[in-house]
Amino acid sequence: MKRLLSRLGSILERDPRKDPNAVVFLLLTFGVIAFPIAIQIVTRGSGSFLISQAADAGVYVLLAIGLNVVVGFAGLLDLGYAAFFAIGAYTYAFIASDHMEFTPIHQAIHIPFWIALLVGMFAAAGAGAILGAPTLRLRGDYLAIVTLGFGEIVPRLFRNASTWTSGVNGISALDTPALPIWLNGPWSGDAFAIVQNFKIIDPLAYYVIMAILVAISVVLVNNLRRSRMGRAWMAVREDEVAAAAMGVNTVGVKLLAFSIGAAFSGFAGTFYGAKLSLVSPENFGFTVSITILIMVVLGGMGNIPGVIVGALLIYYVIFNILPGLPQQASDFANSIGATSLNSPSGDWPGLAGEVQRLKYLIFGLILVLTMLLRPQGLLPSRQRAEELQKGVHEDTTIEDVNAEAT
Amino acid sequence: MTDRGAAPPGAQAGDGAILRIDHVTKRFGGLVAVDDVTFDVKKGEIFALIGPNGAGKTTLFNGITGIFPPTAGRIVFQGREITGAKPHQVAAFGIARTFQNIRLFEYMSSLDNVRLGQHCRMHAKLWDSLFKTPAEHREEQRVTDRAMELLQFVGIEQYTHIYARNLPYGSQRRLEIARALATNPALLLLDEPAAGFTPQEKVELMGLVHKIVDQGVTVFLIEHDMKVVMGVSRRIVVLDHGEKIAEGTPEQVRRDQRVIEAYLGTQH
Numbered sequence: 001m002k003r004l005l006s007r008l009g010s011i012l013e014r015d016p017r018k019d020p021n022a023v024v025f026l027l028l029t030f031g032v033i034a035f036p037i038a039i040q041i042v043t044r045g046s047g048s049f050l051i052s053q054a055a056d057a058g059v060y061v062l063l064a065i066g067l068n069v070v071v072g073f074a075g076l077l078d079l080g081y082a083a084f085f086a087i088g089a090y091t092y093a094f095i096a097s098d099h100m101e102f103t104p105i106h107q108a109i110h111i112p113f114w115i116a117l118l119v120g121m122f123a124a125a126g127a128g129a130i131l132g133a134p135t136l137r138l139r140g141d142y143l144a145i146v147t148l149g150f151g152e153i154v155p156r157l158f159r160n161a162s163t164w165t166s167g168v169n170g171i172s173a174l175d176t177p178a179l180p181i182w183l184n185g186p187w188s189g190d191a192f193a194i195v196q197n198f199k200i201i202d203p204l205a206y207y208v209i210m211a212i213l214v215a216i217s218v219v220l221v222n223n224l225r226r227s228r229m230g231r232a233w234m235a236v237r238e239d240e241v242a243a244a245a246m247g248v249n250t251v252g253v254k255l256l257a258f259s260i261g262a263a264f265s266g267f268a269g270t271f272y273g274a275k276l277s278l279v280s281p282e283n284f285g286f287t288v289s290i291t292i293l294i295m296v297v298l299g300g301m302g303n304i305p306g307v308i309v310g311a312l313l314i315y316y317v318i319f320n321i322l323p324g325l326p327q328q329a330s331d332f333a334n335s336i337g338a339t340s341l342n343s344p345s346g347d348w349p350g351l352a353g354e355v356q357r358l359k360y361l362i363f364g365l366i367l368v369l370t371m372l373l374r375p376q377g378l379l380p381s382r383q384r385a386e387e388l389q390k391g392v393h394e395d396t397t398i399e400d401v402n403a404e405a406t
Numbered sequence: 407m408t409d410r411g412a413a414p415p416g417a418q419a420g421d422g423a424i425l426r427i428d429h430v431t432k433r434f435g436g437l438v439a440v441d442d443v444t445f446d447v448k449k450g451e452i453f454a455l456i457g458p459n460g461a462g463k464t465t466l467f468n469g470i471t472g473i474f475p476p477t478a479g480r481i482v483f484q485g486r487e488i489t490g491a492k493p494h495q496v497a498a499f500g501i502a503r504t505f506q507n508i509r510l511f512e513y514m515s516s517l518d519n520v521r522l523g524q525h526c527r528m529h530a531k532l533w534d535s536l537f538k539t540p541a542e543h544r545e546e547q548r549v550t551d552r553a554m555e556l557l558q559f560v561g562i563e564q565y566t567h568i569y570a571r572n573l574p575y576g577s578q579r580r581l582e583i584a585r586a587l588a589t590n591p592a593l594l595l596l597d598e599p600a601a602g603f604t605p606q607e608k609v610e611l612m613g614l615v616h617k618i619v620d621q622g623v624t625v626f627l628i629e630h631d632m633k634v635v636m637g638v639s640r641r642i643v644v645l646d647h648g649e650k651i652a653e654g655t656p657e658q659v660r661r662d663q664r665v666i667e668a669y670l671g672t673q674h
Binding site: 220223224227228229230231232234235238239241242243244245246247248249250256383386387 | 471473492493494496497498502503505509510511512513514518521522523525526527528530532534535536537538542545546549569585586588589
């Protein structure tokens with residue numbers, strides 16, 4: 001074990017025993033591999049739903065990793081991140097379903113999933129660049145408002161441009177991703193032979209693809225962080241005037257961060273659309289943007305393992321704990337003999353009903369408590385931890401340069 | 407300090423001016439912070455800009471570096487007009503600066519601060535950074551080596567991996583100089599580099615300034631303290647209320663009646 005650790009240390013350029021991030025990465029890798037096996041054993045082979053849900057969680061992990069580039073690295077508050085998610089998903093819907101037959105084009109387009117991933121990614125990145133180019137000259141709060149507006153406009157556009165998007169109904173029956181032939185096997189719903197049907201049906205296949213995509217993303221984003229660009233983002237985040245005076249094209253690097261974030265969102269959106277086989281404007285509202293932001297902030301802004309853990313945890317709370325809470329509350333009441341709590345009377349909808357009503361209050365409380373107890377996030381970056389420890393450093397704006405002009 | 411960028415040697419060959427401030431005016435609303443100021447900085451010299459508080463010295467620096475472009479007038483650097491250029495372009499042209507109130511990247515290590523300074527001299531594209539190509543790896547290595555060299559040059563190599571904000575005050579000023587030198591400038595603007603220094607530290611700093619000039623970098627500094635400047639630069643311009651009131655050698659400036667009045671007030 002010791003040898004393995006030091007081996008890993010040389011890969012990570014640091015001793016994992018001294019670097020909590022490496023430990024987290026190690027645990028995550030182990031967890032990702034062990035999860036489907038453990039689930040199948042525990043549920044005696046009927047864990048498909050949970051594995052499918054884990055693949056969905058992976059979508060949020062991708063989103064969080066991408067938003068972390070924007071918020072955590074470059075310090076740009078993006079409140080409309082779901083817009084790019086929508087663009088990715090709709091791009092896939094347009095280019096990989098029969099839908100285009102019902103639009104003025106009258107010609108269905110079927111681009112393979114693997115190419116569509118890239119198309120969705122570049123479509124979102126392009127949208128990010130178009131939105132970012134005029135707005136990234138703005139500072140701080142203004143940018144947040146503009147992105148907020150963008151996040152509202154995009155789903156609305158997809159809803160109202162019904163000639164092209166079939167409006168509120170969304171687009172359904174998107175193509176199922178197909179694995180390359182050489183990757184076929186029982187996990188893709190096929191026999192081991194090379195067969196005609198390459199479709200990915202098994203949730204496990206989605207899970208594996210997701211895990212691979214996340215792993216690749218982590219490596220790439222980590223490379224970026226340690227590069228010339230990563231330094232420039234950090235510098236811009238800390239002091240834009242000084243960064244510009246040192247030769248950093250601040251608008252350019254911010255635009256790049258914004259577009260890379262958007263690219264991740266589009267990428268995740270494409271995967272999401274393909275897995276769900278359905279896109280609808282309702283899936284990309286403000287709550288989605290905020291949820292992703294919560295994942296990043298709560299996990300530990302700027303720290304990749306942190307945001308991954310944050311994404312998984314928040315996903316688990318929102319999609320697993322909260323929906324099951326009413327039932328659990330009512331069961332609990334029954335088990336302690338307080339059955340009367342469960343019977344509705346007057347304004348009281350029964351304990352299950354009440355918990356159902358209050359579940360977002362409970363979610364809010366969890367968030368508030370976490371941020372009070374651990375304001376730097378669960379696994380903060382070194383910078384972030386120190387910033388909060390020593391008091392937030394004052395945000396110097398360009399006016400200050402002149403204020404002290406002598 | 408090898409690998410100096412091949413800056414076109416004082417494009418205006420005749421007079422050897424590296425920087426020409428040509429009738430520069432800067433207004434903020436009704437306030438005229440810099441009023442029709444003209445002077446040259448010659449290549450290879452240590453040039454000083456002095457003046458009492460509020461004279462417009464930093465405003466002029468901000469004008470040169472593109473943070474606040476001048477309202478009127480021209481700024482010519484190495485024969486090229488740079489009036490209105492963006493700050494990062496000015497840095498790329500070869501003008502680096504420090505700030506009067508230190509503006510380091512506080513939560514980056516000294517090493518990263520200096521590496522960041524080399525940003526505009528690096529060539530790695532997004533692709534290189536994403537995939538850690540061999541070229542990117544080599545460049546990072548080169549940039550790191552150069553950064554270590556610069557930290558050593560300014561004498562703070564013991565703080566290489568320490569966050570900038572945790573450095574002692576004097577070392578922070580030195581780090582800012584190292585970061586500015588990392589952009590490989592032909593002209594270095596120092597905004598009150600000795601502010602808050604003890605006399606001993608001031609002497610050491612002036613030693614560093616001489617070392618920088620010896621490397622072929624022209625130094626243009628703002629200083630509040632006349633005594634510091636007198637010892638280090640051979641030519642001085644004095645600003646008061648945005649106007650140039652004197653220019654010349656330290657001796658000439660010291661005896662100038664208007665300078666004495668500006669610093670000590672008019673005798674009644």
